Amino acid sequence: MSLRSVPLLRRARKPLLGAAGLLGFLAVWQLIPMLGLIDREYLPYPTDVAARLTQELVDLAFWRRLGLTMQAWAIGLTIASLAALALGAVIGLVPFLRRATHTTVEFLRPIPSVAIVPVAVIIQGISIEAALIITVYASFWQMFVQVLYGVADVDAVARDTARSFGLTMTERLTKLVLPTALPYVMTGLRLAASVALILAITAEMVIGNPGLGTLIMLSRSTPGDAAGLYAFVVVAGLLGVTINAVFRRIERRVLHWHQSIRGEEIL
């Protein structure tokens, strides 16, 4: 082995092993129904699922449903993160409000969003509004808690320095609070984005407003369409991976000046 090929091999090692892992997973999946461990009717071959997936990919109805899911996701995420940003900043910056809202927040936050489904459906009917209520509710807390911590995390020395230099309120907000809170806000946004996707799809499954979730439920109740069910779940997983990757990328871009990101780049 020549000296030059060593670092290349090392660099290629990770993606190669990862690809091998994926292939291995697919092979095991193929073998289980082939060997008859689980009936093909319940666990179709990955090739069946891939065939079914390509069939859906050329179907406009599939894309329309996917679009509806993404629309619910985008609206829900926008409402939730704007509301959380505003409320979190105000409550986080005023110690009185922080103390006064503590118990209320600690009671409301752990309520699982699906608990709200019945009330949302009774009030809004089977509609995207009902789905939005639970999507916003669930993703709001992800962002809110991060903003709350973020605006309160201002370094004591920096705050005192700002005060002794006589910075105005606006200056302090933009030069002190914003840079401190931004990493928290970005983390909150990433978490809220994936939670919003989970809830957008869950809402479609439980409430029945059209989207990817209803496709999953439809193929579940269609006898012999296990391949369809698996295909749609794979699509949901791929959506999740994509959203994660995109928001990680945005986070790196926005925080390129921050220690946590710069530290990674040196390595």
Place this chain on the structure above:
Amino acid sequence: MSAAARIKTIVANLLFAAGLPVLILVAWNALAKKPDEAVGAEKFYPDPVTVGRAFADNWIGPAFAHEVLPSLYRLGIGIVVSIVAGVAAGTVIGLLPWLRELTEPVLEFFRAIPPPALIPIVMLLLGITDTMKIAVIVSGAVWPILLNTIDGVRATDSIMTETADAFRITRWQRLWYLVLPAASPRIMTGVRTGLSVALILMVISEMFASSSGLGYRIVYFQRNFLIAESWSGIVLLGLTGVLLAAIFGFAERRILRWYHGMLEVERG
């Protein structure tokens, strides 16, 4: 601090803790109409007394044993299995770099699947049984625990690992005294996420496939337009969530006492 000042702080703390919840309840009570005088959309927002009565009628008494306890039992088993499986697999994967690189894309994919989407698949494979409901809980709650354990194990301080090597500490001792404690803050982070996922999946699995349990009751109320009863379901699940969070908080303070102490010292 004088006695009077101490009493003053206690009263202030109490006011801060109870003030807003009491205000909300009072405002809610004032704004909501009683069921017999509500018209149109007002019916959807019953007053807190009505909700409280619905809560007492539907969840306290025999219904608690029939509907709530079995759900909580499945939730408990699901959480325990998720923690054991997640920590065990996560430790092994975290300690073996090649295994980590091999499994990472697959695990990332499974984590990214919205957990409720797995319910139909688990139902297809296992049928509608108690095992299926527990499997659903595990299939969603295990991922955050597993991935956080992997990260935690990976981030074990290298000086400590080398010290353990130099002292020829046996493999099990090393696992017990070095690797697991070092990973425990991350593991607890994963468990916290896992708990809320588990609670959600407990409810949804019963919404889809059940003739009893919390989730079933809640859907039943919705389908029959029992409005106050639906609201009481939110209250019950809220209380369950708070209880779960309290138990977790207690366990975390116990397990991570050294860690919180260390952070305090670092901050001065």
